[in-house]
Amino acid sequence: MPETSIKSRPVYGTLAPQPGTRHILLADGDGAAAIVDLARAAPPEFFERAHIITAPAAGAMAVRAPLRALAPAVLDETDRLAAALSRLAEVLAGAGMGTRLYVAGTEGTIGQAMQVALDAGVELGAIATEHRGSRARRVQCAHCKTFIDEVTTQPVACSGCGLMLFVRDHYSRRLAAFQGVCVDAEEPGSAPTPEEVFT
Template sequence: MIEISQLDSRPTYGRLFLNPRARSHLIAAQGEGAAAVLAVLAEVNGACSKTIVLYAETDEAGERHADQFALFDWAAFHLAGGPSELLATLDGVLATETMGLHLYVAGSESFIGEVISRAAGFGVIPQSVVAEKCGLPARRVQCVHCKYITEAVTATPYVCLGCGQSLLVRDHFSRRLSAFQGVRIDAEVPGDIPPAQELSR
């Protein structure tokens, strides 16, 4: 069995909840994160009228949630064509919002990291964002050798598409890059590459 890393700097996540003291809510959700959003709003009466939701479907989401979102009376609802479009919409919303808005995010770990990083550029304190990790344990990984970033890595080691090295996926998470770090696994003994194992979380 591969020992992935002794250094674990991954963020910890809890369950989504709405801050009752917030003037308004901004929720960014991706794929299976929709279920977390719909579940928390079912428990909070009257919150939808002061809630903006940005949502992007993913191929991994077995169930489509856009129709379910349409049943609520939101302050605003934006169905994005993908994460990039959602992030661009997020920029626009944050550029016009004022104090009292609280940010929430539900989706994959890399999506959460990207939303928090973008929001920080508008003065949102990263620690104030309520986040729930949802979906498969895929990771966004940066090769420390060539800096190429690969999305949705599900096993370690994997072959970097940038430089062709076999990389061990470490548990070291860069908040700046919203990515885990991948290091050459056969640096000491070239060609000694163990079988890949699935990333469990």
């Protein structure tokens, strides 16, 4: 049952160069193309003040080569999202007024990067996002509080408590996750067969 009226559902835009004294860009493997697309509209000096942090899958040279060609002031290449988010927190800790943040990739990448940025005191208006790639969701079980990454099915089994969860469109920016609630609480064992819906 879709919940299209839920206002917390994230809405993403298209990355475009913004005025700023410094530009921090974070992308996963799917989001790298959004940065390359942004470069087509950026003034020549944009990447002289840019710090790109990547989190593609290990060995994804096809993603890294186009970003290197942009010749940013700093390019941090990681193979794991956790490492990229840690680096983002370090960079934001030293960021000054006029810094702009651009995040591109899957919903999980965007949500977790925004969580890091908001925790660092970055204003929401200084963050631009663009969704690229899979629509897989990061879900928090409302019952045991376990986070489940890369959820593509409706419902999904919680990896923490084993309950079958209905993945709601309710999104928590604070947790960077969608909410999952027990789908068969009133009649245990009556959960529908999981279907691929977030692809």
